[in-house]
Amino acid sequence: MKAYLGRRYRLSASHRLHTPALSEAENQAVYGKCANPHGHGHNYTVEVMVGGEIDAATGMVCDLAELDGCVSREVLEPFDHQNLNTLGEFRNRVPTTENLLIEIEWRLRRALRPELSLRVRVEETAKNFFEYRG
Amino acid sequence: MKAYLGRRYRLSASHRLHTPALSEAENQAVYGKCANPHGHGHNYTVEVMVGGEIDAATGMVCDLAELDGCVSREVLEPFDHQNLNTLGEFRNRVPTTENLLIEIEWRLRRALRPELSLRVRVEETAKNFFEYRG
Amino acid sequence: MKAYLGRRYRLSASHRLHTPALSEAENQAVYGKCANPHGHGHNYTVEVMVGGEIDAATGMVCDLAELDGCVSREVLEPFDHQNLNTLGEFRNRVPTTENLLIEIEWRLRRALRPELSLRVRVEETAKNFFEYRG
Amino acid sequence: MKAYLGRRYRLSASHRLHTPALSEAENQAVYGKCANPHGHGHNYTVEVMVGGEIDAATGMVCDLAELDGCVSREVLEPFDHQNLNTLGEFRNRVPTTENLLIEIEWRLRRALRPELSLRVRVEETAKNFFEYRG
Amino acid sequence: MKAYLGRRYRLSASHRLHTPALSEAENQAVYGKCANPHGHGHNYTVEVMVGGEIDAATGMVCDLAELDGCVSREVLEPFDHQNLNTLGEFRNRVPTTENLLIEIEWRLRRALRPELSLRVRVEETAKNFFEYRG
Amino acid sequence: MKAYLGRRYRLSASHRLHTPALSEAENQAVYGKCANPHGHGHNYTVEVMVGGEIDAATGMVCDLAELDGCVSREVLEPFDHQNLNTLGEFRNRVPTTENLLIEIEWRLRRALRPELSLRVRVEETAKNFFEYRG
Numbered sequence: 001m002k003a004y005l006g007r008r009y010r011l012s013a014s015h016r017l018h019t020p021a022l023s024e025a026e027n028q029a030v031y032g033k034c035a036n037p038h039g040h041g042h043n044y045t046v047e048v049m050v051g052g053e054i055d056a057a058t059g060m061v062c063d064l065a066e067l068d069g070c071v072s073r074e075v076l077e078p079f080d081h082q083n084l085n086t087l088g089e090f091r092n093r094v095p096t097t098e099n100l101l102i103e104i105e106w107r108l109r110r111a112l113r114p115e116l117s118l119r120v121r122v123e124e125t126a127k128n129f130f131e132y133r134g
Numbered sequence: 135m136k137a138y139l140g141r142r143y144r145l146s147a148s149h150r151l152h153t154p155a156l157s158e159a160e161n162q163a164v165y166g167k168c169a170n171p172h173g174h175g176h177n178y179t180v181e182v183m184v185g186g187e188i189d190a191a192t193g194m195v196c197d198l199a200e201l202d203g204c205v206s207r208e209v210l211e212p213f214d215h216q217n218l219n220t221l222g223e224f225r226n227r228v229p230t231t232e233n234l235l236i237e238i239e240w241r242l243r244r245a246l247r248p249e250l251s252l253r254v255r256v257e258e259t260a261k262n263f264f265e266y267r268g
Numbered sequence: 269m270k271a272y273l274g275r276r277y278r279l280s281a282s283h284r285l286h287t288p289a290l291s292e293a294e295n296q297a298v299y300g301k302c303a304n305p306h307g308h309g310h311n312y313t314v315e316v317m318v319g320g321e322i323d324a325a326t327g328m329v330c331d332l333a334e335l336d337g338c339v340s341r342e343v344l345e346p347f348d349h350q351n352l353n354t355l356g357e358f359r360n361r362v363p364t365t366e367n368l369l370i371e372i373e374w375r376l377r378r379a380l381r382p383e384l385s386l387r388v389r390v391e392e393t394a395k396n397f398f399e400y401r402g
Numbered sequence: 403m404k405a406y407l408g409r410r411y412r413l414s415a416s417h418r419l420h421t422p423a424l425s426e427a428e429n430q431a432v433y434g435k436c437a438n439p440h441g442h443g444h445n446y447t448v449e450v451m452v453g454g455e456i457d458a459a460t461g462m463v464c465d466l467a468e469l470d471g472c473v474s475r476e477v478l479e480p481f482d483h484q485n486l487n488t489l490g491e492f493r494n495r496v497p498t499t500e501n502l503l504i505e506i507e508w509r510l511r512r513a514l515r516p517e518l519s520l521r522v523r524v525e526e527t528a529k530n531f532f533e534y535r536g
Numbered sequence: 537m538k539a540y541l542g543r544r545y546r547l548s549a550s551h552r553l554h555t556p557a558l559s560e561a562e563n564q565a566v567y568g569k570c571a572n573p574h575g576h577g578h579n580y581t582v583e584v585m586v587g588g589e590i591d592a593a594t595g596m597v598c599d600l601a602e603l604d605g606c607v608s609r610e611v612l613e614p615f616d617h618q619n620l621n622t623l624g625e626f627r628n629r630v631p632t633t634e635n636l637l638i639e640i641e642w643r644l645r646r647a648l649r650p651e652l653s654l655r656v657r658v659e660e661t662a663k664n665f666f667e668y669r670g
Numbered sequence: 671m672k673a674y675l676g677r678r679y680r681l682s683a684s685h686r687l688h689t690p691a692l693s694e695a696e697n698q699a700v701y702g703k704c705a706n707p708h709g710h711g712h713n714y715t716v717e718v719m720v721g722g723e724i725d726a727a728t729g730m731v732c733d734l735a736e737l738d739g740c741v742s743r744e745v746l747e748p749f750d751h752q753n754l755n756t757l758g759e760f761r762n763r764v765p766t767t768e769n770l771l772i773e774i775e776w777r778l779r780r781a782l783r784p785e786l787s788l789r790v791r792v793e794e795t796a797k798n799f800f801e802y803r804g
Contacts, residue, residue: 003500004533012795014684014711014753021191030192032199038753041684041711043795049533057423058432059498061532065434083684083708096193098137125682125713130195131138131183146393148282148309148351155459164460166467172351175282175309177393217282217306230461232405259280259311264463265406265451271634272667289727298728300735317667325557326566327632329666333568364729366673398731399674399719414661416550416577416619440619443550443577445661485550485574527548527579539768540801585801593691594700595766597800601702 004117005061006049009071011080014041015095039083042124044097046075046104051117062116074107097124105132138251139195140183143205145214148175149229173217176258178231180209180238185251196250208241231258239266272385273329274317277339279348282309283363307351310392312365314343314372319385330384342375365392373400406453406519407463411473413482416443417497441485444526446499448477448506453519464518476509499526507534540653541597542585545607547616550577551631575619578660580633582611582640587653598652610643633660641668674787675731676719679741681750684711685765709753712794714767716745716774721787732786744777767794775802 016039017031027035034040048071052061078087084095093099105120112118123129150173151165161169168174182205186195212221218229227233239254246252257263284307285299295303302308316339320329346355352363361367373388380386391397418441419433429437436442450473454463480489486497495501507522514520525531552575553567563571570576584607588597614623620631629635641656648654659665686709687701697705704710718741722731748757754765763769775790782788793799 001504002534003503004535005500006531006533008529010796012710012712014709017193019191019193030194030197033751036751038756039684039709039711040682040751040753041709042682043713054500054504057421059419059421059496059501060432061500063432081703081706081710083710086708094193098139098188098195099193101137102135102188126680127142129140131140132136133138144394146308146310148307151461153459153461164462164465167349170349172354173282173307173309174280174349174351175307176280177311215301215304215308217308220306228461232407232456232463233461235405236403236456260278261410263408265408266404267406269638270668271637272669273634274665274667276663285729287727287729298730298733322634322638325555327553327555327630327635328566329634331566362729366675366724366731367729369673370671370724395678397676399676400672401674412662414576414578416575435617438617440622441550441575441577442548442617442619443575443579444548445579483569483572483576485576488574528546537772538802539771540803541768542799542801544797590768590772593689595687595689595764595769596700597768599700 001054002051003054003061004049004051004119005067006047007064007067007071009046009048009076011044011046011076012041013044013079013082013084014039015084015090016040017094017096019094039085044100045123046071047121047123048108049119049121050112051119052115062113067112070108070111074111075104079104097122097128097130101130101132135188136185137188137195138183138185138253139201140181141198141201141205143180143182143210145178145180145210146175147178147213147216147218148173149218149224150174151228151230153228173219178234179257180205181255181257182242183253183255184246185253186249196247201246204242204245208245209238213238231256231262231264235264235266269322270319271322271329272317272319272387273335274315275332275335275339277314277316277344279312279314279344280309281312281347281350281352282307283352284308285362285364287362307353312368313391314339315389315391316376317387317389318380319387320383330381335380338376338379342379343372347372365390365396365398369398369400403456404453405456405463406451406521407469408449408451409466409469409473411448411450411478413446413448413478414443415446415481415484415486416441417486418442419496419498421496441487446502447525448473449523449525450510451521451523452514453521454517464515469514472510472513476513477506481506499524499530499532503532503534537590538587539590539597540585540587540655541603542583543600543603543607545582545584545612547580547582547612548577549580549615549618549620550575551620551626552576553630553632555630575621580636581659582607583657583659584644585655585657586648587655588651598649603648606644606647610647611640615640633658633664633666637666637668671724672721673724673731674719674721674789675737676717677734677737677741679716679718679746681714681716681746682711683714683749683752683754684709685754686710687764687766689764709755714770715793716741717791717793718778719789719791720782721789722785732783737782740778740781744781745774749774767792767798767800771800771802 017034018027084090089103101122109118119133121131151168152161218224223237235256243252253267255265285302286295318330352358357371369390377386387401389399419436420429486492491505503524511520521535523533553570554563620626625639637658645654655669657667687704688697720732754760759773771792779788789803791801
């Protein structure tokens with residue numbers, strides 16, 4: 001019996017979307033006001049969905065304390081209340097939510113037990129969300 | 135690296151569910167109060183999810199201004215603040231949310247670049263939603 | 269010991285905002301696309317808040333079945349799944365949400381026991397809401 | 403033309419997570435405060451998603467009254483406003499939301515017409531949700 | 537310069553609405569399925585709103601860590617993941633949400649600095665909420 | 671007949687909570703991780719509620735296009751997609767949400783017609799909101 005458990009976490013961070021690979025005019029055209037020089041920020045919702053067999057004794061897909069510890073260590077500690085542009089992870093990548101999502105997925109995939117399937121979704125605003133399926 | 139970007143749009147419209155293919159009693163049985171003679175309306179949420187490669191330079195799946203322009207032209211201009219029953223698209227189809235969804239998907243599929251995958255979801259009320267997967 | 273009980277109800281209706289008291293150009297200027305000739309619609313949320321003494325025996329401000337019956341009779345039956353412009357209540361008033369709110373408040377005030385205080389709030393869309401305080 | 407209709411239902415129930423298969427210390431480690439002796443409770447949201455051909459005459463995937471009747475009989479009547487631990491369905495299974503989900507899916511699958519596909523999602527709190535895909 | 541800070545907390549608990557002051561038939565009439573013998577439960581949202589002068593140096597109405605500590609001690613520890621009927625606070629009062637609200641307000645009022653104004657709101661379900669204004 | 675119209679606007683901004691009026695240790699104690707050196711950010715929801723007589727001809731409390739224009743000019747243009755710490759308005763005040771609220775209220779009060787009453791609410795996260803009542 002396989003089921004999926006989804007759990008929502010929240011983090012607040014700032015970023016500026018701008019890349020030296022493009023001219024100023026191109027940055028403006030691609031990122032609009034997200035390229036404003038001093039940055040801005042968001043409340044991100046990170047939805048982590050893990051799938052696996054329901055344990056016959058406990059009736060659970062995975063240990064919640066273990067999952068929370070993993071997300072705390074791999075996602076909340078490095079990214080919550082940070083300016084994403086100042087972090088090593090985004091030295092060579094623009095901190096778009098697409099790239100944040102890829103980074104989060106990679107960190108969780110590496111940290112979770114391999115028999116659990118994983119799907120990550122990040123909401124950037126009430127209008128925008130992003131999903132990755134490994 | 136492939137990811138999915140979801141974006142939510144809102145539109146308000148009215149409709150009446152009633153078809154000449156059925157008798158009055160059958161219309162009543164199938165549609166209930168949705169068959170009331172003068173119609174009623176909803177705030178629809180249209181969730182458009184496009185999937186594609188993350189561009190290595192911009193870190194984005196697609197250009198947001200381009201996507202917004204496409205949804206404006208193909209969905210909001212024709213359907214927002216309209217009575218669906220008076221539109222050509224629903225001359226021969228009952229404007230159920232299933233049929234509205236199919237029409238929206240068809241219009242967006244035709245307008246979006248073919249390398250982007252597409253998935254559309256329409257929420258009719260807080261209790262009802264509809265999805266199409268091409 | 270006085271407390272307030274709030275309860276949310278939903279109704280779907282259509283309307284067109286247009287008044288013969290104004291010219292076509294003025295209607296357009298005041299109501300914009302809400303003046304489109306065939307109307308449009310909304311999912312309205314009606315929040316009814318009644319205040320009163322907490323009954324020492326039951327621990328409740330009012331009987332929920334009684335309140336639900338009252339709102340059903342006075343609000344949902346006359347307005348749910350209707351075109352507001354076709355109703356007698358709006359023969360001489362534009363069915364703006366302000367006027368719908370006033371009508372709902374008047375009907376509930378008349379029907380509820382006078383020792384209960386009343387406050388009504390109507391949400392028209394995720395962006396717009398209206399309140400009346402008697 | 404195939405589409406999916408999702409519909410949300412709500413139920414309130416109580417449960418205690420505790421199993422005789424584990425020692426007290428293990429129960430505490432696995433379930434934390436969910437193992438508190440007198441139980442606690444939740445407002446569960448049950449999202450039922452059925453997929454099928456859109457009927458050419460009615461423009462609908464399935465009859466809503468039929469679906470609502472089925473969910474009422476199979477899910478709301480047995481589980482709403484109950485203590486899950488006292489029910490026969492959970493005599494030999496811990497009433498985790500994973501196990502509640504499996505039971506709901508099994509009941510609906512048995513009751514729905516076989517040509518409809520089915521997917522069930524249960525939200526336990528604003529932070530936790532569970533999905534089953536047959 | 538006075539402002540109000542609102543902060544939301546969540547707790548899950550179970551209760552049964554039933555009073556020896558009424559006959560079985562009366563209990564049934566007043567509380568309906570909330571009188572079911574084994575109880576049920578809810579995810580409660582407790583919204584605490586404190587008002588006061590904005591401190592000129594910090595720009596804040598009150599210290600958040602202090603407020604969180606106070607709500608933890610006075611509300612979450614005694615009521616979260618509990619069966620309200622088994623607690624001393626409800627030995628002589630039915631654990632309706634009205635009575636839970638009164639108890640929470642009384643505890644917070646006693647614990648908060650007297651120069652802060654206080655307003656408490658408890659949401660029991662997506663349809664029901666309760667407010668107390670001291 | 672007086673009613674209140676509420677309208678929600680969204681803006682994304684970044685800030686750092688830190689004041690030279692306090693020592694580093696005090697800044698840390700008061701603001702916690704909100705004092706992190708490079709800042710972070712939020713999606714703010716600004717709820718503007720204006721009260722006034724319902725116009726007998728139009729059935730409206732105020733002109734929506736006028737209100738939207740006013741909020742755009744006074745709130746969204748100066749604060750959306752900005753780093754609040756870099757703005758003149760916060761040169762001598764910490765950009766807490768309390769201070770942002772006071773600034774927004776002052777700007778709107780100055781710009782709105784004096785016969786309209788005004789109430790502003792700012793949501794900083796899903797857990798925190800702030801209100802000012804003039």
